[in-house]
Amino acid sequence: MKKEAILVAGGAGYIGSHAVKALRQSSFLPVIFDNFSTGHREFITGFDYVEGDLGDPKKLNATFESYRFSAVMHFASHCYVGESWENPYKYYHDNVVNALNLLKTMLDHDVACLVFSSTCAIYGNPVTLPMAEDHPQVPVNPYGESKLFIEKILRDFSQVYDLRYVALRYFNAAGADPDLQFGEYHDPETHLIPRAFDAVTGRLPELEVYGEDYPTPDGTCLRDYIHVTDLADAHILALEHLLQGRPSAAYNLGTGTGISVRQIIETIESVTHRKVRTAIAPRRAGDPAELVADPSKVMRELGWQPNHSSVEEIIRTAWSWHKLKFKH
Numbered sequence: 413m414k415k416e417a418i419l420v421a422g423g424a425g426y427i428g429s430h431a432v433k434a435l436r437q438s439s440f441l442p443v444i445f446d447n448f449s450t451g452h453r454e455f456i457t458g459f460d461y462v463e464g465d466l467g468d469p470k471k472l473n474a475t476f477e478s479y480r481f482s483a484v485m486h487f488a489s490h491c492y493v494g495e496s497w498e499n500p501y502k503y504y505h506d507n508v509v510n511a512l513n514l515l516k517t518m519l520d521h522d523v524a525c526l527v528f529s530s531t532c533a534i535y536g537n538p539v540t541l542p543m544a545e546d547h548p549q550v551p552v553n554p555y556g557e558s559k560l561f562i563e564k565i566l567r568d569f570s571q572v573y574d575l576r577y578v579a580l581r582y583f584n585a586a587g588a589d590p591d592l593q594f595g596e597y598h599d600p601e602t603h604l605i606p607r608a609f610d611a612v613t614g615r616l617p618e619l620e621v622y623g624e625d626y627p628t629p630d631g632t633c634l635r636d637y638i639h640v641t642d643l644a645d646a647h648i649l650a651l652e653h654l655l656q657g658r659p660s661a662a663y664n665l666g667t668g669t670g671i672s673v674r675q676i677i678e679t680i681e682s683v684t685h686r687k688v689r690t691a692i693a694p695r696r697a698g699d700p701a702e703l704v705a706d707p708s709k710v711m712r713e714l715g716w717q718p719n720h721s722s723v724e725e726i727i728r729t730a731w732s733w734h735k736l737k738f739k740h
């Protein structure tokens with residue numbers, strides 16, 4: 413039987429690469445579309461891929477003419493909160509226009525199903541905790557705004573055109589492929605766990621801890637860390653939901669448990685048997701004390717479970733991959 417082809421925009425990136433592997437394991441044919449701006453060529457070995465930019469409608473059109481896609485997964489965007497304040501034009505322009513280009517090409521080629529990488533940043537500061545999908549949507553940075561715009565475009569398009577979508581609102585993606593094929597590697601790295609590894613190995617002089625006077629049990633911020641393998645599983649469930657003809661939806665992807673910066677550091681020290689050198693820095697503007705998902709909707713409707721997201725498994729897989737990647 414011919415495999416169903418799925419376009420994976422941003423499939424050479426951290427989360428996209430894990431989804432590509434999960435697609436193949438679920439007997440789909442993933443086709444990566446990536447400009448390698450933050451993605452990695454070593455992540456695409458053995459997979460079909462097209463080197464292209466979502467800002468290039470001709471390339472997108474040619475790709476859709478080469479394959480008959482059943483659906484699209486869209487991971488490709490700029491995703492640094494800090495950078496989105498330095499260069500809001502880049503975030504509003506590229507994230508939104510590129511999504512529109514992709515949607516237009518889908519509609520032109522009668523591809524009706526999209527799984528979209530959204531984020532908890534669309535909610536802004538928590539009004540209630542844990543945060544459910546109907547939490548107020550008041551982003552506090554251009555990155556979150558750009559993602560919320562795209563969700564609004566999807567909602568409106570799905571009313572008018574033959575398009576159904578699942579928006580997956582990730583909390584903090586973390587961990588690495590258990591077979592160590594892929595892992596987290598951004599440049600610059602802004603995420604806590606890889607930065608803490610860099611402080612362990614001396615690639616960074618020390619890890620800055622932004623605030624230890626929050627109203628949390630140990631004074632440091634609480635975040636909801638979700639293993640990238642669990643994210644990839646959710647993408648397969650969302651895809652199958654759409655391919656079965658079921659309706660558009662938005663789902664949180666998190667565990668429902670807040671883990672503090674201090675807990676992450678302690679777990680890293682216990683897994684690596686090394687000290688994380690830290691420096692206490694002032695709070696960062698816009699960092700809430702706690703961001704925790706209510707994931708009950710995706711569990712109920714898609715049968716998703718975070719099976720790999722204990723803090724130990726996250727740190728163990730991430731550390732194994734980091735050691736392999738940076739050879740220490």
Ligand SMILES: NC(=O)c1ccc[n+]([C@@H]2O[C@H](COP(=O)([O-])OP(=O)(O)OC[C@H]3O[C@@H](n4cnc5c(N)ncnc54)[C@H](O)[C@@H]3O)[C@@H](O)[C@H]2O)c1
Nearest residue numbers: 422424425426427446447448449450451465466488491585
């Ligand atoms: N990492 C997280 O914790 C997190 C949390 C919430 C949401 N997200 C979202 O998940 C998605 C993936 O995040 P990630 O951490 O894997 O990022 P990443 O930077 O590792 O991956 C993005 C991929 O998209 C590609 N890309 C970017 N712009 C492109 C363009 N114009 N044309 C073609 N390819 C392009 C990059 O080369 C890269 O391979 C993003 O949309 C991000 O906003 C990530």
